[in-house]
Amino acid sequence: MAFERITVDPARMGGLPCIRGMRVTVSAVVGQLAAGRTIDEILADYPYLERADVLAALEYAAAAVSERELPLHGDAR
Template sequence: MKNLTRITLDPNIMGGKPCIRGLRVTVGTIIGLLASGITIDAVLAMYPYLQKEDIMEALAYAAWRSEEIEVPLATA
């Protein structure tokens, strides 16, 4: 996975959820808007301080996270 430079995780911003460039816009918000049928151009109009690269990196991050698996820890 390439280095995602636009996705930040800071416990002081939005409770540590992955955000776009330290702004109070979460990856989940962006993905939810796109999933509901809103276009990238419409998202950019709603959040004029975002860039198309932010949206694309949010998509890449969401795709990467969806491929992760949780492995249960062995118990004694």
């Protein structure tokens, strides 16, 4: 799966996945969504981002965790 809007550059933001080469990390965007912020609120804070950027960050994060199982609190396995 290709992520055209997500870039990784070892010289930028410590090599973390970023949105279109900017200094906005995927984790920053996804973290705001997880905190209950809406896409419109995120776009107001980052006017240089586009709705497709936020959705790409969410898609990238979902793909990143789909490759492995993460232990959850109370998981009896």
